[in-house]
Amino acid sequence: MEHWVPYILLFLSALVTTLLTTPLASKIAWKVGAIDYPEKRRINKTPIPRMGGIAVFLGLFVALLLQVFGYRYLGWPFSIMPPRSRAISYPLLGLAMLTIFVTGLLDDKFSLKPHQKLFGQVLAATFAACSGLVIGNIVSPFTGEFIELGIWTYPITVIYLVAYVNIFNLIDGLDGLASGIAVIASFTMFIIAFGGGRFDAAGLSIALAGACLGFLKYNFHPASIFLGDSGSMLIGFALGTISLLNVTRIAGLTTIIVPLVIAGIPIIDTFSAIVRRMRGHVSIGQADRGHIHHRLIAEGFDQRQAVLLMYAWTSVLCIGSYVMTQVTLWPRIAIFFLLFVISALFCRHLHLFEPVLLHHQDPDTGDDTLITPDDPAFKAEEDKLEHHSHHHLH
Incomplete structure (x- = not known):
């Protein structure tokens, strides 16, 4: 039980901090005019503040302070401090988190242009890659040979993190959707990280689960505050970071697939949006009402039902991804194929790839x-x- 105590305290510190500071984030958003007003594409019928990322960030920050204190004075395992075998600069990784959060804050306030937002995302991902958080060499599951990324290690890592940021940014379309999916995904990543002895990934993932669960109290339908880009981009970046902490330096190819399965719904939603817009001969950046949550609402589900259905779908993917880490190669491939088929049938039923513009x-x-x-x-x-x-x- 004593092994679990630090993680329970990290979870609770992030949870309580976010619960207490979300009303403060709401006041700040109202004061600076970071408000989502009702419009054709939006679901909300009343003005809602959108700087919830402030509370999530503070939850993670307090958990970080507690972790440092616990490591230095209470003999906790390293969840932030690296072992000798891991050459990661955690201050630089912290700067990366701060950079993505500030980029999101600026977007919430000023509605940055796409290239300005992308610059902030790439800068944050570059800081993370330079900290030592990289994919590294990949082991082929079939031959056992190393696939060396060499000079491509850093750009691939940056692209991976930026992609993770944007898939969570795009899924944030219904009350409690992104924050709830993040709770399920980060808790799954915690179980996988703890079981694999990746205590830094375990510490960050359980803190993120606590922060997102605390925020969900205010964000579930009917929401009184939205994550905003400050929250959705931070959560996406944190989940991408956790997934890389789980596989840094040397990773099996199927191990890298696991975090992609965990984030399956946001990935499917983003991929289908790209295909849908290409088929309709419109810009990939052109917003439409063809996302998963739009399709579910059109099917007759209300907001709560649509969100709970997507929670259930995420849970199935997360359970499958955990089982994938516990079995040998061929059962792992079989489980992945089964999850793929289930998701593909769901996508077909919702007509996700058909143009709406x-x-x-x-x-x-x-x-x-x-x-x-x-x-x-x-x-x-x-x-x-x-x-x-x-x-x-x-």
């Missing part, structure tokens, strides 16, 4: 406009796209 040239004005399925011209444009697709195939 199409480019259309107005015959009267000649202007290039976006149309939705509600417009009479949508069906004609869709048929035209299908015709072109078949023509190219033949």
Whole structure:
């Protein structure tokens, strides 16, 4: 039991801190004008403050202070302090976390342009990679040989972290959705990290679970505050960091797949959005109402039901990912394939890859406009796209 005490205290410190500071984050958001007002694409019907990331960040920060104190004075295991075999600069990793948080704060307040936001994300990921948090060499599960990334180690790590940030940023579309998925994902990563002796990953993941659970009290439907980019980007970056702490330096290829399965829903949502927009010949950055949560609402689920269904789907993926870490290669591949098929059937049922926006040239004005399925011209444009697709195939 004594082995669990530090982690229980880390969890509780982050949970209580976030519970106490979320009302403060709400006041700050109102004061600086970081508010989500109702509009066509948004679900909320009333103005909601969006700087919840402040409370999540403070929860993680207090847990960090407690960890340092516990390590130095109470004989806790290293959850932040590295062993000799691990050359990671934790102050630089902390700077990376601060950078992503500040980028999100600035976006919440000023609505940064996409390239400005991307710059902050890349800068934070670069700090993390320079701290020693890199994917490193990969072991082939079939031959046991090393796949050396060499000079590509750092750019691949940066791309991985930036991708993790953005998939969680995109999934944050319903009350309690991103924060709840983060609780399930981070708790799963904690169990995997603790079982594998990766105590730094275990410490960060259990603190993140506590912070997100504390925030969920205010964020579950009907939400009184949103994560904002300060929260969703921080959570995505923290989960990406935890997944890399679990596999740093040398990793099995299937081990790297596990954190991707855990984040399966945000990854599916992002991938389907890219495919959907490419099929509709619209910009990949063009917002639409084709995300998983939009589709579930359109199916007749209310906000709570849609979120709980996505929690359940995430839980299935997380249980599967944990079992994958406990079995040999071929059962692991079989489980991955089963989870893939289940998710694929769900995606097909929700029509996730079908466009909800199409480019259309107005015959009267000649202007290039976006149309939705509600417009009479949508069906004609869709048929035209299908015709072109078949023509190219033949």
